[in-house]
Amino acid sequence: AYTHTHTHTHILIFLTASLIGMLIFLMASLIRMYVYYTHTHRHILIFLMASLIGTDSGIGHELAKYLDSLGFTVFAGVLSATGPGAKSLKETCSERLSILQLDITSSAQIKEAYHEIRRKLQQEGMLWAVINNAGILGFIADGELLPMSSYKQCMDVNFFGPVEISKMFLPLLRKSKGRIINVSSLAGIPMPRFAAYGASKAALSMFSGVMRQELSMWGIKVAVLHPSGFKTSIGGNPEDWEKEEQMILGSLAPDVKNDYGEDYIHNLRMFLGEMSSVCSSDLSPVFSDVLHALLAERPKGLYTPGKNSYTFLLVFCYFPLWFYDFFMSKIMGNPHMPHALRTAERKKQVIH
Numbered sequence: 001a002y003t004h005t006h007t008h009t010h011i012l013i014f015l016t017a018s019l020i021g022m023l024i025f026l027m028a029s030l031i032r033m034y035v036y037y038t039h040t041h042r043h044i045l046i047f048l049m050a051s052l053i054g055t056d057s058g059i060g061h062e063l064a065k066y067l068d069s070l071g072f073t074v075f076a077g078v079l080s081a082t083g084p085g086a087k088s089l090k091e092t093c094s095e096r097l098s099i100l101q102l103d104i105t106s107s108a109q110i111k112e113a114y115h116e117i118r119r120k121l122q123q124e125g126m127l128w129a130v131i132n133n134a135g136i137l138g139f140i141a142d143g144e145l146l147p148m149s150s151y152k153q154c155m156d157v158n159f160f161g162p163v164e165i166s167k168m169f170l171p172l173l174r175k176s177k178g179r180i181i182n183v184s185s186l187a188g189i190p191m192p193r194f195a196a197y198g199a200s201k202a203a204l205s206m207f208s209g210v211m212r213q214e215l216s217m218w219g220i221k222v223a224v225l226h227p228s229g230f231k232t233s234i235g236g237n238p239e240d241w242e243k244e245e246q247m248i249l250g251s252l253a254p255d256v257k258n259d260y261g262e263d264y265i266h267n268l269r270m271f272l273g274e275m276s277s278v279c280s281s282d283l284s285p286v287f288s289d290v291l292h293a294l295l296a297e298r299p300k301g302l303y304t305p306g307k308n309s310y311t312f313l314l315v316f317c318y319f320p321l322w323f324y325d326f327f328m329s330k331i332m333g334n335p336h337m338p339h340a341l342r343t344a345e346r347k348k349q350v351i352h
Contacts, residue, residue, distance in 0.1 A: 129179040
């Protein structure tokens with residue numbers, strides 16, 4: 001009798017375990033179907049890296065692939081719809097991804113993109129998010145050395161473009177109570193040799209903060225990312241740097257060129273190479289934060305993906321400015337002095 005009962009107990013345990021296993025499998029399948037369904041019905045507009053000195057690539061390019069792989073419907077705005085970046089997306093992504101020809105400094109192309117997306121949305125779904133990731137870095141140099149064209153170009157691409165895009169697509173986001181995600185930069189706080197780029201990114205961060213406050217009454221969430229150094233094509237390549245160096249030398253007034261010296265400007269080009277070598281090629285922290293900003297019920301207003309990004313922001317916000325300046329001079333100080341300062345230093349040494 002004991003053996004018979006024991007056997008029945010084992011059978012009961014086996015059946016119970018099997019039933020629990022089937023229920024877990026069924027629940028997991030339903031969750032997976034729900035996630036897939038909700039993702040595929042969330043249309044996302046991504047403005048990819050629009051580097052005016054290179055091809056469409058970088059964080060935005062990889063982010064489009066990543067979100068497409070998760071099942072999102074992605075509208076990928078690229079500077080060149082026939083370029084290698086667009087071609088790569090077409091070859092590697094699903095049919096859900098649409099390529100949009102879009103120079104974000106062109107109001108006409110922004111309107112065309114809006115009407116194209118609106119037309120596609122009439123068939124199915126609503127626009128859930130706009131991700132502004134387009135950016136241009138330009139040459140890294142002292143603010144006095146940068147031509148006004150560099151300042152204007154950075155503001156056009158890094159600030160005015162995202163502002164115009166956000167304004168254009170807000171009527172669609174109001175319907176979905178969706179998201180705006182702006183990719184700013186760690187350089188949005190004061191950093192030597194980032195006067196043009198940093199000013200444009202600081203403007204984007206300020207715009208994001210104001211819009212976060214204003215759009216909350218519509219149920220629209222706004223987040224901004226301040227990534228630290230990641231390896232992308234935004235910095236260009238050695239050939240681009242050489243052209244930029246020659247352009248700067250050609251634009252300087254004779255007295256400014258003499259005070260700084262050509263060797264000082266040449267060493268700035270070397271700094272670009274050094275900066276690239278210490279950047280991380282692992283974009284997963286950025287992807288993780290973007291995904292949280294897209295799907296979290298209460299997304300953060302500010303994300304700081306990447307090594308030391310939050311540390312820099314912390315020092316800038318909570319320490320005295322004299323300490324922050326000292327901190328930056330030790331981390332990003334230029335070891336090469338301008339020609340005029342070197343000459344003055346040598347004269348002092350001769351006198352003493």
